Structure formats: structure tokens, C-alpha cells
Amino acid sequence: MRANKTSVIAGGLSAVSVLALTAGWLWGSLPMIAAGATGVGYVAWRWAPRPGRRRKRAPAVPASGAVEAEVRPRAAPVDPTDSEALVEQMLAQGRYGLLLRPQIARNLNDAQLARARAALEEAMALVPEGEVVLGKIDEMLDGEDLDEEEAAAYQGRAVRVGCYFLDRYPVTNEQYYEFVAAGGYEQLSLWDESIWTAVLEFVDRTGEPGPRYWKNGRYESRWRGHPVVGVSWYEAAAYARWVGKRLPSDAEWVKAGSWPVTLSSTSRVQRKYPWGDTMDRSRANLWGSGPGTTVSVDRFAEGVSVGGVHQLIGNVWEWTRGDLRASDLRHPNLTLSAPMKSIRGGAFDTYFDGQATCQFQSGETPMGRKHNIGFRCAVGICDLMLSKPPADAAVPDGLENAPAEEVPV
Amino acid sequence: MTKGVIVPLESARLVEYAVPIACYVCEGENTFDSEFCRYCAAPMALAHQANSQKVHPRMVATVGASGAGKTVYLGMLMDMLSRQPHRLQMLARGAFSITLQQTTLAALARCEFPDKTPNEPDRWNWVHCQVRRPKPRQTFELIMPDMAGEAILHEVDHPHSFRVITSFLKKSSGALILIDAVKLKEGGRNQEFFNMKLISYLGELDDGSKNRWSKKPVALILTKADECDDCRDDPARYAREHAPGLWQQVQERFRNHRFFATGVAGACAVRHSVTEGRVNVPLRIEPHGVVEPFEWVLSNLLGR
Numbered sequence: 115m116r117a118n119k120t121s122v123i124a125g126g127l128s129a130v131s132v133l134a135l136t137a138g139w140l141w142g143s144l145p146m147i148a149a150g151a152t153g154v155g156y157v158a159w160r161w162a163p164r165p166g167r168r169r170k171r172a173p174a175v176p177a178s179g180a181v182e183a184e185v186r187p188r189a190a191p192v193d194p195t196d197s198e199a200l201v202e203q204m205l206a207q208g209r210y211g212l213l214l215r216p217q218i219a220r221n222l223n224d225a226q227l228a229r230a231r232a233a234l235e236e237a238m239a240l241v242p243e244g245e246v247v248l249g250k251i252d253e254m255l256d257g258e259d260l261d262e263e264e265a266a267a268y269q270g271r272a273v274r275v276g277c278y279f280l281d282r283y284p285v286t287n288e289q290y291y292e293f294v295a296a297g298g299y300e301q302l303s304l305w306d307e308s309i310w311t312a313v314l315e316f317v318d319r320t321g322e323p324g325p326r327y328w329k330n331g332r333y334e335s336r337w338r339g340h341p342v343v344g345v346s347w348y349e350a351a352a353y354a355r356w357v358g359k360r361l362p363s364d365a366e367w368v369k370a371g372s373w374p375v376t377l378s379s380t381s382r383v384q385r386k387y388p389w390g391d392t393m394d395r396s397r398a399n400l401w402g403s404g405p406g407t408t409v410s411v412d413r414f415a416e417g418v419s420v421g422g423v424h425q426l427i428g429n430v431w432e433w434t435r436g437d438l439r440a441s442d443l444r445h446p447n448l449t450l451s452a453p454m455k456s457i458r459g460g461a462f463d464t465y466f467d468g469q470a471t472c473q474f475q476s477g478e479t480p481m482g483r484k485h486n487i488g489f490r491c492a493v494g495i496c497d498l499m500l501s502k503p504p505a506d507a508a509v510p511d512g513l514e515n516a517p518a519e520e521v522p523v
Numbered sequence: 524m525t526k527g528v529i530v531p532l533e534s535a536r537l538v539e540y541a542v543p544i545a546c547y548v549c550e551g552e553n554t555f556d557s558e559f560c561r562y563c564a565a566p567m568a569l570a571h572q573a574n575s576q577k578v579h580p581r582m583v584a585t586v587g588a589s590g591a592g593k594t595v596y597l598g599m600l601m602d603m604l605s606r607q608p609h610r611l612q613m614l615a616r617g618a619f620s621i622t623l624q625q626t627t628l629a630a631l632a633r634c635e636f637p638d639k640t641p642n643e644p645d646r647w648n649w650v651h652c653q654v655r656r657p658k659p660r661q662t663f664e665l666i667m668p669d670m671a672g673e674a675i676l677h678e679v680d681h682p683h684s685f686r687v688i689t690s691f692l693k694k695s696s697g698a699l700i701l702i703d704a705v706k707l708k709e710g711g712r713n714q715e716f717f718n719m720k721l722i723s724y725l726g727e728l729d730d731g732s733k734n735r736w737s738k739k740p741v742a743l744i745l746t747k748a749d750e751c752d753d754c755r756d757d758p759a760r761y762a763r764e765h766a767p768g769l770w771q772q773v774q775e776r777f778r779n780h781r782f783f784a785t786g787v788a789g790a791c792a793v794r795h796s797v798t799e800g801r802v803n804v805p806l807r808i809e810p811h812g813v814v815e816p817f818e819w820v821l822s823n824l825l826g827r
Contacts, residue, residue: 466632
């Protein structure tokens, strides 16, 4: 519309100018020749295409002023009979977890299996099996408020967790884009059946399927390495399924951060933060210690856990697969207005140190798509085939991943 | 209210008693050893500080219905500005000014909201602080009381029943009006009506001088915005859609106003108590939009 209007004005001006020039030449009027020449010159200067000017005008900048990512276009469908190409595509998409499932890994050659294993070891940290205490209330928060009965109740409960792998970093926008671009929101098999009707509501600012804060089905380039936020628990779970993983349980998440050491049957040492027992704000992106928004997942590297997991504390809260129960919280007679899923770790806007510990648990409704909640994935070691078994070994049934063994102690 | 002390018959003391000290809020005359003004119950420490430091603090009112979040907002604001002074720095004047910050933050750290502010003015927390602005560099004094919502409602319905509220609002240079966004969303119109009454009341306080409420900066803060995503995205639109009467009145009454959205708790659960009834319990604390309204009011008062 604007371009049409501009060309009409240019055409009109140039026509008048040429007319004035011709008339002036015919009648021998110098002022008319000068006016016409000036008009023609101005039109040529103002509207003629020039490389410098075009470069300035060319990019279509979104309303917010942010430049959208130059993300890869949706990958061309791979021939399902071409297993080489399929494996390559899955590795490029970060779906090594799926490739290492026993049912699939058997069909890989040694080189492919080695590459999938290398990808797993690079992106995920191994958390050994063992016990972890959940639900212990931080004494600092309670002071003298707890009576003896309450204090006993809030000593927490010990849980045994099986060996599993946990993502070293939260899932980034770049990684999540692979899921969106591969049509993850259209593959209903990835989603809980109960949520099928709501999947259509999981759209970005422009109505395209994707996280809430994206536009046109893609993220802004500056958020490439930042954790994906604005995703509901169901979107997180669907992504995890797509890459052959699952969301970690509460016990798994706490174990990866607090790295408990069992000294005896009744005594164990468990860290308050992944780096120790004292808050050090330089190690985590929390309120007052960061830029007030998410940062790239490789920042705050000093906050790494013993097992090599980054940003468990700060930057974004992380969905876990567990439910938040009113009994998990220290207040008596508490009711949740809606069912909630457990979130852990604190975010860039978490205000209190005591709410950014490995033990602290908060909750959010599973449909919530908040600006400060992201996730990372886990997979049980028993669900993966890390080396080729004998040819006649039995294959376990089903792809649906059970949580790692979690037994109350 | 006023300390009952036995006055010794010393000439020096008698002289001190003979010189009245005006309350900084209502200008009522008090004796030098009064803790609270005998007329309005404002702390006399405000007057003593103003006299001794030769400064005249400005006043900014924080008003709103009961439960709108005035205590949490003020306590959080003070703590944020004292912890992170890049934008504005707030330094308390006198120990009494820190009590509000202390009680609010202690409660929030335990994942609880602070107790309801009592109706009696002599039990309110007052904040007298020095605010420093780095760019342009400016320092000034400010007084902000945490008034009880029910007392404000009573004063609005029965003007002059709380002298401290009348006097303070007359002298205030600007206001932060807190409106519960969740209650607006739920459709109960009490929140809207209360604030409409409050705005009318402010208009009635104008005494014909140049210092009219229609010219003063008024920040309308929609609280608990963490529970209403659309409120957080566009507070003015949210107010127009959910409280059209209030929105219209604001357009007519205040020339210099702006809508803001704020939230302190990321999510809430509910606790049922025999004595208090239904009580919200914050599940985590992540403040948003707390400093912006205050900063906007100050920049209007002091010039950008």
C-alpha cells in the first residue's frame, strides 16, 4: 500500500517535471527549464534504487524491534527406507536418546552407535544410584517457628533413586526449535491423550505452534542459547518423548544437585546448593546477581554440580514429572486451587536465597506457560543400550519410558 | 497515644513544654516528648527529623482496598531499592522506618504474606527515607505510611473520621493506587467501586489551590498480576476491560496517570484458617514491576 502510494507520487512528480522541462525548452523559458531539471533530478535522487539505501530498508524488523532467528527451515522429509539418512537426521536433531533405545540401537551399525553414545556423553551427565532426602525444610527459613512435632515432620523422607542420565544444560530455544520444526505439535502420539484438545492452544505470540514468547513459530536470534521458556508441562513432556527421554522425577532432580553421600544407614551428607552449603550468588543467575532475564545456558559455569550438571540453581525453574502435593509444603491445612506440577531450582527473578536451594520445591499448574519456567530431560540407564548385546538377546517391550527406580527407604 | 509522664517542675522542662511542636502530617500542636500526634496519631519522629535536619520530606500516598497488597508492595519496594541501588537508592531514616521492610520480608521468606495492617493509626508502619537518584543525581526525603485498607475505606465513606488520612492525602505530592487484579478478573465489582470512591474522595480534597490531584502523578498499580497474564502484558487494557467505570473515571480525574502491573508471588496456594478464613500462601517470591511505578511517580515529581 505504502509502496504504491510512493510510486504514484514519484510518477506524478516526474511527469510534472518532464512537462515543465519540455515546455521551457519549447518556449525558450530558462526558469521553466531550470525548474523542470531540478524536479527530474530530485525524483531521480529520491526514488532511484541505490544499494546503500536498500540495505537499510530491506530487513523486515518485527514490531518489537528484535530480529528473528535465521533458523534452519523445516527439514525435508527423509526417505523412511534410507536408514543412514534417518540416523543422521536424528543425530542432528539431538534425538540420540531415541537412537540408543534397545529396540532401535540394535539396528545401528557400530559407527552409528558410537556416535550416538558420544552425543549422549557430551550432553548428559551420569547420576549414580543411591539415596536422597526429599522434603527437608531449611532451618534458616523456619527459625524457632517449628515445634518439636513439626520439626520431626519436616526432616524429610529418604528415597532411593536408580542410575540415570540428566541433561547437563536446560533445553535451549535452538534445541526446542528442532521439535517445533519437525512438526512436534502435530504428532499427537507424543502428547498425553487428555491434553489433545488443548494442544491447539499452545501457540506463540503470532498464533503459530510453539512456546508462548516466540513469533512466527521461531525464536529471536538473541535467545538462541537461552533456555526455552513459556512452555507448559505438557509441551516439556512431549519434547522429552520426542528426543527419547523423559522429565526427571523430583528425587532425581534433587539427587543431581545435592549429590548425597551416605555415611551410614542413618546418616548422609547432602549439599544445599550444587556447589556446597553456602549461597554464592556469583554462581547462579538469581535476582540481583544477573541481568534480570534469562542468560545463555553456558553462563554461570561455576555453579556446576559435582556430577557436571549446569544451572540447576537459577536462570529458570525446571519442570519435573512429579506432582506438587499440599502435604509437601510446610503449611498445615493448605489446598491447591488447581493441580500443580513440581518445579525446582529457582529462576533469574527468584528473590530469596532460601527459595533457590536443591530442596526448595514450588509448583505451577501444568498448563502454565510462564516466562521463567523451562526444563531439562532425563533418561534411565536401564532404558538405554550403550553397547551391542549378543544377537540372540531378548528385546524389552515398549518404548514408553518408566522413571528410574524410586523407592522410599 | 501521648506518653503519660510526670513532669518535674523544672524551668527548662517547662520551657520545652511551652514550645509546641507541630505534627508533620496534620500540623496539630504537640508537646516535645509526644511519641504520636495527639490529633492524628502520626509518629512525631517525622516532625523531629524534619526540624533537626532542616529538610521537608515529600509525601507519597500508597492507597488501596484491604488486601490489595499495600504492605507487601511497600516492604518489597524498600528492600529492592536498598539491595540494588542502580536505579534508585532508598536509605531509611530512623529505626522505625525499617520495621515495615523487616516484617514483610521475614514473612515472604517463610512463604507467607505479612499480617493484615491494623486499623489503629498508631500501629501503622511509617517509612521516612532518603531516596537517591543517580541520573540525574538527586537526593530527597520521602514519607510513605502503610495505611490500613479498612481505615481508608472508612475514611472514604465517612470523611474526616481518620484525620491522619485526610491530612496526609491533602499534603501528598503523588499517589500509588493499588488495585487487586485478580478480584477484577473474578468479576466482583467491589474492587472497582472502592477505587472509584477513592478517586472521588481525592477530588473532594482539592481546596482550590494549584496543588490539585488532577495534576499530581498517580500510578494505578494492578497487583497480583502474576496470576493474570493478560494484565501483565497490557495493564491499561486490562483495566479498561475489567473495570471500565474506574478506567473512565481515571481518564477524567487524573491528567497525569499511568497503569502498571505488579506481582510478587509466582504462584499461590490457599490455607484455611479458623480465625482468618481463606488465606493466600505464596509458593515462591519473584517480584515484577515493583520499582517501575514508584520510579515513574518520582520522575514526575522531580522532573526527568
